[in-house]
Amino acid sequence: MQQHSWDVIIIGGGSAGLSAALMLGRSRRSVLVVDEGRPRNRFAGHMHGVLGRDHTSPLDLLAAGRAELGRYDGVTVRPGEVAAASVAEGGFEVVLDDDGRHLARRLLVASGLRDELPEIPGLAEQWGRGAFICPYCDGWEQRDRRIAVIASSAANVHQAQLMRQLSADVTFHGHGVELPDEERAGMLARGIRIDDRAVVEVIADGEGALRGIRLADGTDAPVDAIFVGPAPHPNDGILLALGAETAEHPMGGRWVTVDPMGRTSVPGLWAAGNVTDGRSSVPYAMAAGSLAGAGINADLVEEEVGAAIATA
Ligand SMILES: Cc1cc2nc3c(=O)[nH]c(=O)nc-3n(C[C@H](O)[C@H](O)[C@H](O)COP(=O)(O)OP(=O)(O)OC[C@H]3O[C@@H](n4cnc5c(N)ncnc54)[C@H](O)[C@@H]3O)c2cc1C
The missing domain is CATH 3.50.50.60 (FAD/NAD(P)-binding domain)
Known part of the structure; x- marks a missing residue:
């Protein structure tokens, strides 16, 4: 099957993933967001504590985010599940549930968590x-x-x-x-x-x-x-399979560790939102995704500067 190449693939199109895509799209990056469409707060009719969006539907917020991303021709948001990811030359190979295979220079996991009641x-x-x-x-x-x-x-x-x-x-x-x-x-x-x-x-x-x-x-x-207080289970299978380091969290369990921009211990692999911190709210997930988007773009720019110098 033909492989598509992207600058960045984002796993998960919730508040974190879409915010990252916005920063990357505005930086003229080619981005594929793959989203199963099961955000953590899908059970709630209204979302609160989100400035400018207080007491509105969480699903409407994501629909508006997807519509806004339509302005940036580099960004594709598609429904589906990422089944697996592996390290490949120059980045990562990602396999979707329809067996489609995609290559990306950077991979951002923004897959949220599952609450066990x-x-x-x-x-x-x-x-x-x-x-x-x-x-x-x-x-x-x-x-x-x-x-x-x-x-x-x-x-x-x-x-x-x-x-x-x-x-x-x-x-x-x-x-x-x-x-x-x-x-x-x-x-x-x-x-x-x-x-x-x-x-x-x-x-x-x-x-x-x-x-x-x-x-x-x-x-x-x-x-x-x-x-x-449900038990939080991060959707971190892909991060763990790729070897991302974890640490004990003060609130229990082991969670994938990231730096303040969302960089994991694996080169090129980033994570943001509830998958790295169960306490994160919608604004926090947006902030984490936005930082990760900017961080990934800066990381790519750095790589491109190195390549340009080598060529010159
Ligand atoms: C009942 C409830 C009510 C809440 N109310 C509020 C509120 O009022 N205000 C507030 O600020 N916060 C609220 N929250 C918290 C809020 O839901 C989270 O902060 C927010 O959803 C985190 O965003 P995220 O992008 O990290 O993850 P999510 O929003 O969960 O998005 C992750 C996305 O990734 C997708 N995904 C996962 N694995 C894959 C895969 N392998 N391939 C493709 N896609 C994948 C999921 O289907 C999902 O669409 C509430 C939570 C709950 C449980």
Whole structure:
């Protein structure tokens, strides 16, 4: 099969990948963005904390980004999945799910992450509508409402304390997580209730809207919003297969390490957004992608200067 050559291939067309493509397109680079179309926040009807786009659809933001990229003739955004990538002469060979093969001088992985929710029946159906992760993204809309924080680790205490800023009615459900005494004391001191009964089910009404939670002793507690801490799984298979270095993250697990511009330990291989940092929000992912786009362009320019001197 014929191989196409690009300056840069970007795996993932979310906030990070499209922002990188914008910088590269504006630098007259030839860029292929391949996107499966499953951004992390696709479950949410509205996105918040994004200046100029507060309370708008996250999918509309990406559609607008793709439309803007249409101004730059070097950029191609196409649906699909990158199945594999390997080091090739002068860069990388990338294989798509339709078996198309593409060459690129630089490769940027902006593939995001997958959230693994606690296994509580009914919770997945509420994800992004009645159950949330981020007080900054979805807390304001739940102000003064009945909030249940269901713990999967002690890190949920911080989430409960942030939500207490927004509502006086916050219950921390320990759900089997052992907490240091000072964490319990800190919550009780601010009026956060602590309930150590396990949560066995999330209950919805006939239209699927969140109604409450069922506890291990059969009690039903009415609840307006749930906050949980899903386990983040970066979509980093391609980075790891290419040998990118990882390090322990303070919030747990090993994550691919990048420099402030997004450069990994593998020459020519870059990464940006949630694939390198689970805490990153849409503005943060945009910033990381934008920096990576500019960094890759500068890296290519440096290579071109070297080649020009050698030729001269
Ligand atoms: C329920 C929920 C609500 C949220 N609300 C907000 C909010 O209100 N405000 C906010 O700032 N942040 C919010 N976030 C966080 C936000 O989703 C992330 O910060 C943002 O999506 C990260 O952007 P990204 O480009 O790194 O990854 P993503 O947006 O996840 O994009 C990655 C893209 O890469 C694609 N991809 C993955 N692997 C491949 C492959 N092999 N080949 C091709 N494509 C691939 C994916 O399908 C996806 O389209 C929320 C998150 C969740 C879970």
